[in-house]
Amino acid sequence: MSTNLQQQIENSLEQINKIFPVQAILNQEVTKSFIRNYHTYSSWGYKYLHSREGSLHLAMNYEGYFTPQGFYEQTRIIHQFLEAYPAHTQVLELGSGNGFNTIDLAKKNPQRHFTGLDLTPASLRTARQKSAKLSNTRFTEGDFQQLPFGDESFDVVFEIEALSHANQPQKALQEAYRVLKPNGLLIAIDGFRYPNFEQQPTSIQKAAQLVEITMAVQQGVEIQDWIKMANQIGFALQEQADYSAFVIPNLTRLCNMAKEYFYPTWRAKLLKLLLPTHLAKNAVAGLLIGATVKAKAQGYFKVVLQK
Numbered sequence: 001m002s003t004n005l006q007q008q009i010e011n012s013l014e015q016i017n018k019i020f021p022v023q024a025i026l027n028q029e030v031t032k033s034f035i036r037n038y039h040t041y042s043s044w045g046y047k048y049l050h051s052r053e054g055s056l057h058l059a060m061n062y063e064g065y066f067t068p069q070g071f072y073e074q075t076r077i078i079h080q081f082l083e084a085y086p087a088h089t090q091v092l093e094l095g096s097g098n099g100f101n102t103i104d105l106a107k108k109n110p111q112r113h114f115t116g117l118d119l120t121p122a123s124l125r126t127a128r129q130k131s132a133k134l135s136n137t138r139f140t141e142g143d144f145q146q147l148p149f150g151d152e153s154f155d156v157v158f159e160i161e162a163l164s165h166a167n168q169p170q171k172a173l174q175e176a177y178r179v180l181k182p183n184g185l186l187i188a189i190d191g192f193r194y195p196n197f198e199q200q201p202t203s204i205q206k207a208a209q210l211v212e213i214t215m216a217v218q219q220g221v222e223i224q225d226w227i228k229m230a231n232q233i234g235f236a237l238q239e240q241a242d243y244s245a246f247v248i249p250n251l252t253r254l255c256n257m258a259k260e261y262f263y264p265t266w267r268a269k270l271l272k273l274l275l276p277t278h279l280a281k282n283a284v285a286g287l288l289i290g291a292t293v294k295a296k297a298q299g300y301f302k303v304v305l306q307k
């Protein structure tokens with residue numbers, strides 16, 4: 001990792017600390033109500049600064065520059081898996097947010113049945129409004145660590161940037177396993193820490209922790225530990241891919257917006273007073289995450305597991 005990158009991260013931490021005391025953020029406990037509030041109070045910012053279409057995940061752009069079409073790349077990948085399944089397949093999305101993924105897939109797969117589950121009532125309301133005309137979708141309120149569904153109810157379970165929010169990642173994996181039919185798939189596209197996270201310089205670890213907490217993630221999991229946990233539950237690893245390079249264009253866009261927030265300092269102090277706290281703190285993650293991904297502290301991966 002270049003010393004330039006480390007220096008850039010240290011400069012950003014210094015600037016952030018002028019506006020939001022870094023230690024206070026690191027001490028924050030990410031409870032379920034914190035997660036709900038985060039998603040409720042950030043929704044305005046997500047809509048106007050991130051994705052008008054309601055995606056709460058990162059765009060994947062292969063050409064090296066951001067386009068909103070990249071928000072549909074994750075559903076294109078999930079759709080390819082669904083094509084191998086017969087009509088009437090039951091599909092569950094964990095942490096479905098505004099319904100962006102479930103609705104896109106439900107339109108492309110009118111014969112298959114989709115259930116979206118989320119913790120945040122405000123996001124569920126949006127999802128239900130947007131899907132009112134679709135007969136093959138339903139949205140349910142619940143916690144993916146305690147699923148309100150019977151054993152072996154689904155052929156495919158997928159999640160986009162949702163299980164990273166789990167306070168009990170093992171419980172979330174056990175629940176996905178329980179509700180899957182035999183041989184069913186769990187497809188995850190999500191952020192994880194890279195292996196050997198703890199060997200990173202302290203400033204980079206601190207930056208990565210700030211990214212996690214300001215995005216309502218209590219503590220990131222190293223990718224290989226998550227897969228090991230899944231194996232112990234009974235899942236077999238089918239595929240693993242590192243997509244980090246493809247989210248860099250979106251992360252660069254977020255970083256440029258965050259710089260507008262943090263510099264000059266007087267403006268950041270003013271914006272802090274004017275904007276809801278959860279929304280304002282998104283700028284912390286925005287300023288740092290491009291660098292923590294380039295430093296290979298955090299990455300963006302696809303993991304496909306079979307029951």
Ligand SMILES: C[S@@+](CC[C@H](N)C(=O)[O-])C[C@H]1O[C@@H](n2cnc3c(N)ncnc32)[C@H](O)[C@@H]1O
Nearest residue numbers: 056057095096097118119120143144160162165
């Ligand atoms: C980053 S958003 C991603 C939303 C959606 N998957 C997308 O790609 O647009 C994470 C979502 O996970 C939900 N979530 C977090 N923890 C959850 C839990 N324990 N149970 C269910 N949903 C949860 C949040 O409410 C939020 O809608």
